[in-house]
Amino acid sequence: MAGIYRSTRYVLQNAFGSRSLPGAVRFYSQKPDPAPLINVDVDSKTGVATVTMNSPPVNTLNTPFLNEMGGVIKELEKNKTRGLILTSSSNSVFSAGLDIMEMYKAPRDQMAVFWTTLQNTWLSLYRTGIPTVAAINGHAPAGGCLLALSCEYRVMVGPKFTIGLNETQLGIVAPPWFLICMREAVGPRQTELALTSGKMFTATEALNIGLVDQLVSNKEEALAEAHKFIARFAKIPPLARKLTKEFTRQEGIKYMEEKMLDDLETFVDVASSPSAQKGMEMYLEALKKKST
Numbered sequence: 040m041a042g043i044y045r046s047t048r049y050v051l052q053n054a055f056g057s058r059s060l061p062g063a064v065r066f067y068s069q070k071p072d073p074a075p076l077i078n079v080d081v082d083s084k085t086g087v088a089t090v091t092m093n094s095p096p097v098n099t100l101n102t103p104f105l106n107e108m109g110g111v112i113k114e115l116e117k118n119k120t121r122g123l124i125l126t127s128s129s130n131s132v133f134s135a136g137l138d139i140m141e142m143y144k145a146p147r148d149q150m151a152v153f154w155t156t157l158q159n160t161w162l163s164l165y166r167t168g169i170p171t172v173a174a175i176n177g178h179a180p181a182g183g184c185l186l187a188l189s190c191e192y193r194v195m196v197g198p199k200f201t202i203g204l205n206e207t208q209l210g211i212v213a214p215p216w217f218l219i220c221m222r223e224a225v226g227p228r229q230t231e232l233a234l235t236s237g238k239m240f241t242a243t244e245a246l247n248i249g250l251v252d253q254l255v256s257n258k259e260e261a262l263a264e265a266h267k268f269i270a271r272f273a274k275i276p277p278l279a280r281k282l283t284k285e286f287t288r289q290e291g292i293k294y295m296e297e298k299m300l301d302d303l304e305t306f307v308d309v310a311s312s313p314s315a316q317k318g319m320e321m322y323l324e325a326l327k328k329k330s331t
């Protein structure tokens with residue numbers, strides 16, 4: 040089985056195309072798609088990129104989306120972007136997390152491609168030397184919360200949106216690297232309490248436990264605060280900053296570098312198990328009922 044995963048990873052690692060940014064201008068990532076999944080807007084004065092997830096209705100993280108996100112991060116690094124602000128084009132959802140359709144009744148090799156893409160894209164975001172901020176302008180469950188936690192600073196629009204790692208509510212388990220990200224933000228006690236119950240936090244609760252750093256009342260304020268955070272690094276030498284970030288995040292980086300294949304195999308085994316499949320089926324039914 041590991042052989043399949045290794046060759047899958049090889050294909051994926053070579054699948055991130057690259058193209059040059061024509062200076063500090065707006066560009067759309069990767070494919071020449073009239074409806075891009077991610078928009079990137081680089082401020083010509085500050086060099087800060089606003090990366091807007093634009094995959095309606097709820098910015099689920101599926102393989103094409105994650106590939107595009109990986110390509111965007113690579114491009115921004117190549118162009119020495121000064122900062123990355125991650126936000127959503129939706130008025131109510133930052134990201135609904137992993138696309139359950141990538142895991143529900145999916146063949147094992149498809150699940151493997153999906154998870155490997157997630158691992159690689161997560162690692163790119165988590166360890167990038169570019170200062171990163173999540174401007175959380177909507178709900179951020181599970182993988183949506185992971186995206187936000189992978190950034191260095193989180194500004195959340197309150198009070199009505201929620202955020203958290205709710206996996207146990209779905210009958211699945213947040214993998215160790217999700218947990219490490221949560222623990223880095225809120226500490227071990229709050230992590231255990233939150234993850235064992237799959238708690239979704241209101242924006243105010245999230246602020247109180249340190250899951251987010253700031254509350255604001257709308258997206259514009261969130262973006263303004265995100266820019267302020269990035270401006271803190273104007274006079275910090277980038278290499279010193281990048282290495283310090285790597286040292287601070289070494290547990291998560293080391294986990295992924297050393298355990299990537301084990302993590303992949305565990306994921307495919309757990310996600311394809313009858314009980315996880317049943318849980319996903321029931322969850323999807325509940326989501327559908329809610330939306331009709």
Ligand SMILES: CCCCCCCC/C=C/C=C/CC(=O)SCCNC(=O)CCNC(=O)[C@H](O)C(C)(C)COP(=O)(O)OP(=O)(O)OC[C@H]1O[C@@H](n2cnc3c(N)ncnc32)[C@H](O)[C@@H]1OP(=O)(O)O
Nearest residue numbers: 135136137138139180181182211212214306309326327330
């Ligand atoms: C030792 C190691 C162990 C390792 C084990 C690994 C095991 C597996 C690990 C997996 C980890 C998974 C992490 C995840 O991210 S799982 C996904 C969790 N996501 C959620 O729980 C969010 C679900 N969605 C919602 O709660 C809502 O949609 C919300 C985001 C609040 C937005 O609500 P609203 O605006 O009202 O939109 P709708 O609910 O009507 O949704 C619109 C349509 O989108 C579909 N949808 C929503 N979320 C998902 C999703 N995550 N995946 C796929 N599809 C989704 C929803 O069904 C609606 O579809 P339709 O219009 O066709 O009815």
